[in-house]
Amino acid sequence: QEEALIFEFGRLDATGVDVDEPVAFTSRLGGLERRDGIGLPGLSEPEAMRHYVRLSQKNYGIDTGVFPLGSCTMKHNPRLNERMARLPGFGDVHPLQPVSTVQGALELMDTLAAWLLELTGMPAVALSPKAGAHGELCGMMAIKAAIAHKGEAGTRRTVLVPDSAHGTNPATAALIGFTVKPVPVRADGTVDPESVRALAGPDTAAIMLTNPNTCGLFEPDVVEIAEIVHAAGAYFYCDGANFNAIVGKARPGDLGVDAMHINLHKTFSTPHGGGGPGSGPVVLSDRLAAFAPVPFVVRTADGFRLVESEADAAGQGAQPFGRLTAFHGQMGMFVRALSYMLSHGADGMKQASEDAVLNANYVRACLADLLSQPFGDRPCMHEALFDDSWLKDTGVSTLDFAKAMIDEGYHPMTVYFPLVVHGAMLIEPTESESKASLDLFIAALRDLAMAAKRGDAERFTGAPYHAPRKRLDETRAARQPILRWTPPEPVRDAAE
């Protein structure tokens, strides 16, 4: 069944929220009363319930099936975490209440910070970034502040970014005035320290390296790269999007990292929610710690305190580079992430990383005879990467293959990323999938792969056939953007 837009069935005079009609009063609006009708339809509660339930039924989620989206880490979202985030003491607390009335909230932030530091082997963390890309911004700003503090603001203006990096990396560097210099990826999908050595110099501000990288590989020369960068007087920013592969197995702090954001929604399972909210705390090395932004929590003899102003921070010996957001960060996500950490514990988190890597390699091994691996038949970390050379001459593209997975009841893997691999297919099963589930998934992919090789192109090029929509015309959407509903032209009655 089709679901109309609220503007097409909602009534402008209706509402689904009972509000007491205010008594007569003297307005203090200074003559700025709104005079148009606003134009928003209201739905009664039963109408709203049905509308959104039906919309939800057009969506695919982790809870409905395997969601093997490489680099996105779609793992199980425990409902315990949802419950904890909704405790009134967390969910119903204002960021500007007197700190004496939010000691538990500050304790939670302090506890989360302590776990993050221990997990990463780093000395400091800034909690306020609101998402991964915001965390990158935070880390790069700290680096820029540190460079300025050393008096090198005028010279160190280049940031090295491997070709395989997430788009947010170069975008972030560019946003705050750095020039991005690409680092080529070598044939095995990792970064050659010699490439870095060749590029690093007195103009280098930092390298932004993802590790494990977007090809699903741990950078084997990461320590040497860190040393090269440090020797050049620059900083090592690590994109921590794939930290979930190595929790308990290696610590960024031991590898020479100066700053790394942590996607709480990837590594620690806060729900993706159809595109957010995320949360991107950034761990910082000693060289950067002093430049962390306000606000931050400090523990005193009398309890926890929030340092909210640069002046106050200066009194603590810090030199914050500024402020990233109005309040203290994504508290709702902090609660969920800490709930995840406490639930897993040290043993569970290590096991989760191992299972994530095991599952990815199992999928890889079970598909290796049919699909092609760009960097050879070697173990991967938490995600298995294939390219499209095996599809050559089949008339089936990576996109077609992905869309055909929908008809088999699966969400497609990540496609065409990383850019360094042609027609990339990046599969991340995560530790949440059982072996039984993976075996079904593998069987479905094998069946599809054999169909493609067999020349059954129609099964792919027209896919999906069994989804709420057939393939959508994205070009048309971009060429003549329709970004909002507008009332249809009134049909004029011929008799009028």
Added chain:
Amino acid sequence: QEEALIFEFGRLDATGVDVDEPVAFTSRLGGLERRDGIGLPGLSEPEAMRHYVRLSQKNYGIDTGVFPLGSCTMKHNPRLNERMARLPGFGDVHPLQPVSTVQGALELMDTLAAWLLELTGMPAVALSPKAGAHGELCGMMAIKAAIAHKGEAGTRRTVLVPDSAHGTNPATAALIGFTVKPVPVRADGTVDPESVRALAGPDTAAIMLTNPNTCGLFEPDVVEIAEIVHAAGAYFYCDGANFNAIVGKARPGDLGVDAMHINLHKTFSTPHGGGGPGSGPVVLSDRLAAFAPVPFVVRTADGFRLVESEADAAGQGAQPFGRLTAFHGQMGMFVRALSYMLSHGADGMKQASEDAVLNANYVRACLADLLSQPFGDRPCMHEALFDDSWLKDTGVSTLDFAKAMIDEGYHPMTVYFPLVVHGAMLIEPTESESKASLDLFIAALRDLAMAAKRGDAERFTGAPYHAPRKRLDETRAARQPILRWTPPEPVRDAAE
């Protein structure tokens, strides 16, 4: 996608609940340790989440579409009520805690009782019945106790039940030893007082009359019937399943009713939950009030008190006929129902009844030209009744028509009930449907009706075509009942 049974994919050694391993201890089990493996598979939390989410996707609910199930009253279930029932002060309170620690719970029960009394115009109510049929049992037991109290236990053993009654009515009467005598329904779908007069006598214990009745009609002679029954020394039990049609429009207490159960899950919107739990408080007249079962709440100067024993009740001047259930009734449903009542208020509940009746008549009026009405083209109450005479010679049965509605995205109406109407179709839209929704529903039914008349029988006899299952073989299920999963016979390896 098919969803396997938990026994087919769950592992006997797995669990999705972490429990601390107890320390070594001395068992006090008296040698009764369980020694078999129990045989229950455990699912990890992600597996369980997906299993039940997928199962839910094979279900239809009010939230997913129109659910016009006559006599069942599938109306909107506000989520406020769910939230209220989960307040720790209601949801996490033990029935045998000291009454000093549950004063708010008793206050809630007392408040709900007061509302029910005011809504029905009755002087007393027993809250403990756990469902509608349990309420019937409660009411009929009170009647039996009252008869015994008058020394007529040996003679008054007959209960009059109209042919149109719910099956629970005769079943309840028979359960406690009454003989059921059917009352024929007259041609207009209501009960003729003269039929009652002819049957009522010194052997009559009670009449069980549904009002509004199961044909969707208010019994116009209900007052006279009550008088006849009372004149015969018997009692008037009213089945209150359809009370939702007349809240604020008429009060059972004004009509001569001695006992009536109230389906909180119908009239006051506690969720049906796939078949329960319900809740069936029974209002009682002065003639029956003293016989109400324990426990009940009394208000004292020191607060609320629970009367839990017959001895205690006797001290209050009551003569309870006994106890219906271990504790105090369906508290979770009480909270939801009171939340519904408070939300609607007197004005909202009256409006709800009016809208329910309006919606039913609108559907009736818009289908009257195509479908046949067994009792002529007259207004109904909250549900519109059609028979199958209009399907004559089409090769389509009421059941086929109902199943074809599934393909149009609708839950079928109630079919083949009431039994007094051939091939009955009973449509109750409830007040929760908007006019826009009803118009779509009516259009779909009209389209189907025209298809049936056109001779497009295949669309019906094979329906549903677009559901998680094709039509299911109920005969086979009953003939060789398979009521549980059993492990498949082990396949013996030929080499063994």
Added chain:
Amino acid sequence: MRYLPLSNIERADMLARIGVASIDDLFADIPADKRRAGLADLPTRKTEMEVERLLGRMAARNTAASAAPFFVGAGAYKHHVPATVDHLIQRSEFLTSYTPYQPEIAQGTLQYLFEFQTQVAALTGMEVANASMYDGSTACGEAVLMAHRVTRRRKAVLSGGLHPHYAEVVRTLSRMAEDEVVTLAPDVSATEDLLAAVDRETSCVVVQTPDVFGNLRDLSALAEKCHAEGALLVAVFTEALSLGLVTPPGHMGADIVVGEGQSIGNGLNFGGPYVGLFATRQKYVRQMPGRLCGQTVDADGNRGFVLTLSTREQHIRRDKATSNICTNSGLCSLAWTIHMSLLGSAGLSRLARLNHVNAVKLHEALESLPEVEVLNASYFNEFTLRLKTPAAAVVEALAARGIMAGVPVSRLLPGAGLDDLLLVASTEINTDEDRAALVAGLKEHA
């Protein structure tokens, strides 16, 4: 009103379409002198915020079990239920669906009921189970009626260890149905001679284990005696979790096993809704009350599930039905089966062991108190204390200190001369601090 979608303009249009002048024309069958213009004595509608305030205030006047050291049992038990359970049962497609009479669009409900029935049968050690009843006590009443049907006898014998409320429910039903009931005296230490009470008139013996005083009972000899006399053995439990650790009645010869399922998946809810479990032998299935889900195939030959054997039920058989029951405890049975699926045998037996250990720890801690005496030789997670003073007063005194000490036997059996007995339950929720608080409280007040 937020729940009502119609506007006044729409209402007027619809009345016109129906062909009546006013809404009251649709209520014309109500005798004119009985028509009401509303409900003047009740308040008008309230906003959601106001309802939350009003009900929130009532809720705040109750002490939640999780807000105190908590040892109250006697038929309902405080356990920890995973957040997943309550999340899933609130899925619209479960919460707002009806009894699955249209199986093609209710396979979700039907499949979980089939899984539920299988789990209940395995847990109780029986062959088949139904799709749940209102609660344990009403399931017990139905078991007695079923035994009457099977044996064509009408005299039930109730053990003195049966929960007094359950016994009252059975007696009420029997009195009303004019059946006979023999109730043995309260049996604190499980020493009654039930075998002697069974004769050729007996339809069934109803016996609980763990009994209401916490004692575990071996039913094997009683089952033999029952069967020798042509009677059925009805075994009852009020703590479903006990079956994770102790021999189930089905392995001791019971013919019908009924009990309260609340402990698995369901909250305390001040007594309801709960979920009654009902299991029996295959041969009695057509005498079983309540809803049953069975496996079948659809028109394509695919496995599917339907409600079945409904010819036993009231909506088909009316006054010849096996029971008047119309609903089951659907959503509670869903909570039960989800929690049980999460636990599995492994989690269930570990959880049961933890309960037992906590009870043993409490027992050991109480042994140091001269004020109290533990009466039980055996127990699962609940036992009976004899105090030096009336238990009801002690419970009130401890409640005033914020400790929920247990259930005075006098509340269940007033006037039985057992006022010095206190039932104390201990589950996985109890900590060392909880136990210390109870011991300290009893030391002072008992």
Added chain:
Amino acid sequence: MRYLPLSNIERADMLARIGVASIDDLFADIPADKRRAGLADLPTRKTEMEVERLLGRMAARNTAASAAPFFVGAGAYKHHVPATVDHLIQRSEFLTSYTPYQPEIAQGTLQYLFEFQTQVAALTGMEVANASMYDGSTACGEAVLMAHRVTRRRKAVLSGGLHPHYAEVVRTLSRMAEDEVVTLAPDVSATEDLLAAVDRETSCVVVQTPDVFGNLRDLSALAEKCHAEGALLVAVFTEALSLGLVTPPGHMGADIVVGEGQSIGNGLNFGGPYVGLFATRQKYVRQMPGRLCGQTVDADGNRGFVLTLSTREQHIRRDKATSNICTNSGLCSLAWTIHMSLLGSAGLSRLARLNHVNAVKLHEALESLPEVEVLNASYFNEFTLRLKTPAAAVVEALAARGIMAGVPVSRLLPGAGLDDLLLVASTEINTDEDRAALVAGLKEHA
């Protein structure tokens, strides 16, 4: 561990299938001297019950807004959100879905985003809106960057009525991007001369209404001046509900409107997650940051929705992107659009009116106090008080009495010499008792 489905036997089988001897073989790329055998300094896994206890204890150390007379605002507001909203956003298909890059199986998310964009545009009086940003403050920062792109100038002027945190966010971003920012002095009574600050170098003026001190501002003259100088007017709000009652910036000539959406559908959450709203004119759409949902058709010609104009975005354009932003505030925007769909114009304006009335009532009640002076000539639901003593101490004193009095201006602008100012917000949640408590508290402590 309850979240991990693999058994040890399965793990061994899978390693064998992969062809490695042990799990550590899969981590061979980690330099040997950097490998860790675990996380020895952290505790091991906890049961769900233990986690609830631990976090519950922390939560209990905070005073929830609904547990006290509550007047705290300054950028986040306590409103009542219908239970329906939180129920719906927890639907698995919303909660556990990803950014809708596969539109065929994400029409649920995409359609609500399209509806959201339309609602935001209507509410702000603008032509188009994006699919949400992190929060109001970061949306404000993005607005300034966008103004730079549109005007090809790099100097922003910030009003002294802009929320100080928002100003700090813009200044931080600008300092890092080496852009210029002019910030006017704190402007308690909305009397600053912003027009004078606009010149031919100015990319945009950023002005808030209601401003941080609660004053409502007519932006029309400022818009004219901006446009005359070739600058954009960026209008900011932190209380989205105000737009239900006051003239929206779009009707006063604003070019970009950004603000905090938390008031609609979203809880306080100690500051996040919130939902940033971002609207502008159609002609600037390709310079807009953030995610956009657009209408299109599928292969059958049926209407459908997709993410669009992604060529602006980082994952396509990398260092040439309009923003580095990758996520939106999806679930919070869902909460927002559900609440707004329930409200509609009718509910929204009534709710806004009730907020204003409650503020007026509070104002009137405070006028009786010689200790305080209300500084505002106009306001929506928040205004500024001048006290006789430092506001921070008064707030602490009232907090100790269980009253949340508001936000001391010194907390937002330390060292600005405004220590005697207190921001007080009043929403629909406040009762007469709440107001009386605040008045009594201020009488004693201010």
